[in-house]
Amino acid sequence: MDLSSAKQIVVIGGGQAGAQAVFSLRQGGYDGAITLVGDEPAPPYQRPPLSKAFLKGEMPEERLYFKPAAWYQDNGVELMLGVSATRIDRSARQVHLSHDAVLDYDALILATGSRPRALPLPGADLDGVHELRSLADVERLAPQTIAGRSIVIVGAGYIGLEAAAVARQLGMDVTVLEMAPRVLARVTSPVMSDFYEKQHRAQGVDIRCGAGLAALKGDNGAVTAAQLVDGSEIKADLVLIGIGILPNEELAAEAGIACENGILVDRDARTNDPHVFACGDCARRPLVHYGRIGRLESVHNAIEQGKLAAAAILGKPRPPEDTPWFWSDQYDLKLQIAGLSQDYDELVVRGDPEARKFATFYLKSGALIAVDAVNSPPEFLASKKLIAAGAKVAPERLSDTSISMKEIAATAV
Amino acid sequence: MVKIIYKDFEGTVREVDAKVGETVMETAIKNGIPGIDADCGGACACATCHVYVDASFMEKVGTPEDMEQSMLDFAENVTETSRLSCQIPVSEDLEGLTVTTPEAQH
Numbered sequence: 432m433d434l435s436s437a438k439q440i441v442v443i444g445g446g447q448a449g450a451q452a453v454f455s456l457r458q459g460g461y462d463g464a465i466t467l468v469g470d471e472p473a474p475p476y477q478r479p480p481l482s483k484a485f486l487k488g489e490m491p492e493e494r495l496y497f498k499p500a501a502w503y504q505d506n507g508v509e510l511m512l513g514v515s516a517t518r519i520d521r522s523a524r525q526v527h528l529s530h531d532a533v534l535d536y537d538a539l540i541l542a543t544g545s546r547p548r549a550l551p552l553p554g555a556d557l558d559g560v561h562e563l564r565s566l567a568d569v570e571r572l573a574p575q576t577i578a579g580r581s582i583v584i585v586g587a588g589y590i591g592l593e594a595a596a597v598a599r600q601l602g603m604d605v606t607v608l609e610m611a612p613r614v615l616a617r618v619t620s621p622v623m624s625d626f627y628e629k630q631h632r633a634q635g636v637d638i639r640c641g642a643g644l645a646a647l648k649g650d651n652g653a654v655t656a657a658q659l660v661d662g663s664e665i666k667a668d669l670v671l672i673g674i675g676i677l678p679n680e681e682l683a684a685e686a687g688i689a690c691e692n693g694i695l696v697d698r699d700a701r702t703n704d705p706h707v708f709a710c711g712d713c714a715r716r717p718l719v720h721y722g723r724i725g726r727l728e729s730v731h732n733a734i735e736q737g738k739l740a741a742a743a744i745l746g747k748p749r750p751p752e753d754t755p756w757f758w759s760d761q762y763d764l765k766l767q768i769a770g771l772s773q774d775y776d777e778l779v780v781r782g783d784p785e786a787r788k789f790a791t792f793y794l795k796s797g798a799l800i801a802v803d804a805v806n807s808p809p810e811f812l813a814s815k816k817l818i819a820a821g822a823k824v825a826p827e828r829l830s831d832t833s834i835s836m837k838e839i840a841a842t843a844v
Numbered sequence: 845m846v847k848i849i850y851k852d853f854e855g856t857v858r859e860v861d862a863k864v865g866e867t868v869m870e871t872a873i874k875n876g877i878p879g880i881d882a883d884c885g886g887a888c889a890c891a892t893c894h895v896y897v898d899a900s901f902m903e904k905v906g907t908p909e910d911m912e913q914s915m916l917d918f919a920e921n922v923t924e925t926s927r928l929s930c931q932i933p934v935s936e937d938l939e940g941l942t943v944t945t946p947e948a949q950h
């Protein structure tokens with residue numbers, strides 16, 4: 432459907448994806464009305480530093496903002512902050528807001544993101560139990576991260592491990608509890624899990640995998656310990672829950688938009704309603720390099736889909752769909768990930784993990800599908816292109832560090 | 845405030861006032877300068893903030909650290925004056941700094 436004559440565009444959710452959609456609409460020459468509805472008080476900001484430099488106290492808040500608040504005014508974007516969208520009326524093409532106002536739309540972009548999964552155990556609501564998703568979460572958590580105090584982090588995903596690294600660097604006693612037999616089990620291979628476990632242990636983090644948490648214990652309403660299923664207790668002045676996220680799809684689902692662990696969209700970020708788009712953490716999209724659909728939780732995905740939605744609305748050619756990518760900073764280790772490693776049938780390590788500079792490549796039927804590169808930008812950047820091209824690469828060349836990545840990239844088929 | 849000048853590949857010049865302590869990338873993003881995407885927000889992870897630094901300023905901006913150098917070694921259309929703009933903090937010394945954005949980022 433052609434929406435290029437749209438006069439009123441409403442974006443719900445002022446995070447990475449919603450902000451990108453707004454920037455791309457204006458950059459693409461759209462001069463009609465844009466309203467950005469966001470339920471957080473701050474103007475759109477980036478989340479990655481929340482578990483890195485910002486949590487550590489090394490970055491002022493304004494540096495998280497994509498644009499100063501004045502930019503929105505100067506560019507005719509109405510920012511409705513601290514306001515949530517409560518209902519979509521698709522037949523009237525209207526969005527109902529928390530303060531009883533109603534917005535009309537010709538095109539609607541849902542960029543509602545995701546929320547932390549709640550800990551389904553006794554004690555989860557005690558004081559001192561935190562999650563890490565928003566600026567407000569960090570404002571609560573950061574003043575409590577005091578040297579010498581103890582923090583128990585539940586869940587060893589990237590956010591949990593990044594927070595563990597920061598807490599350790601701030602001088603806290605850090606314990607990480609992971610139910611799975613290894614850290615990062617949901618997102619990477621045993622080689623990488625083993626590497627990160629060792630790094631954290633060497634820094635003095637107590638990593639406990641296969642740990643069954645039974646409950647959080649408290650005194651006077653404040654958390655004091657984490658109790659494991661075997662009855663043992665770990666002292667905790669603070670607890671951080673990082674056990675994954677859930678897509679904010681309810682608003683769409685209640686309006687009858689097709690959802691399935693994420694709002695279902697096509698390659699243009701369009702839902703089953705031609706006037707409604709969804710992008711970022713809340714969307715389940717075609718993964719063109721992998722021949723399936725999936726929901727990604729990354730900055731790159733949010734930016735790319737924000738651009739896709741804007742281009743589709745303006746009737747412009749579809750922007751490129753690149754290899755999915757992600758990064759994670761822990762201590763002085765920069766991990767750069769390109770591609771999705773699920774279903775790999777061969778794994779190749781290049782370089783020496785002991786040197787803290789190496790890459791793990793994942794292949795499927797001879798084609799490169801993903802890489803985890805630690806302090807190794809060439810491996811990351813070369814792979815990103817090779818993956819997009821569906822290139823086959825000989826494993827023995829990948830593992831041979833005497834052959835440069837430039838050479839490997841040049842000779843891949 | 846420090847004056848920074850951004851040139852695009854077609855020669856269009858945009859002059860902005862930068863805050864000391866913010867980076868050349870952040871200054872560009874906040875002022876809507878085209879040609880700098882900065883997808884990773886300054887984490888030195890994406891190389892979409894590549895610029896060419898005016899030769900006369902090369903000394904003043906200093907040399908890249910290992911991570912940045914390693915990203916640059918693999919970025920596209922890199923020359924001797926290439927830098928990742930998220931790794932250049934604005935200082936009083938950089939008054940009048942001119943950087944050019946590569947065509948590929950437009």
Ligand SMILES: Cc1cc2nc3c(=O)[nH]c(=O)nc-3n(C[C@H](O)[C@H](O)[C@H](O)COP(=O)(O)OP(=O)(O)OC[C@H]3O[C@@H](n4cnc5c(N)ncnc54)[C@H](O)[C@@H]3O)c2cc1C
Nearest residue numbers: 444446447448470478479515516543544711712728729730
């Ligand atoms: C601590 C942390 C560290 C991360 N680190 C990295 C990293 O290093 N690299 C990387 O690639 N990715 C990282 N990510 C992931 C990345 O930040 C997310 O994938 C990205 O923010 C998703 O953007 P989004 O716009 O879809 O969602 P969000 O950024 O979550 O934005 C959604 C917004 O919509 C609002 N909203 C929801 N419902 C409504 C409603 N009904 N009405 C109004 N507003 C609503 C939400 O409150 C929120 O403000 C990190 C995430 C976190 C939390």
Ligand code: FES
Nearest residue numbers: 886888891893930
């Ligand atoms: S902004 Fe990503 S490397 Fe500079």
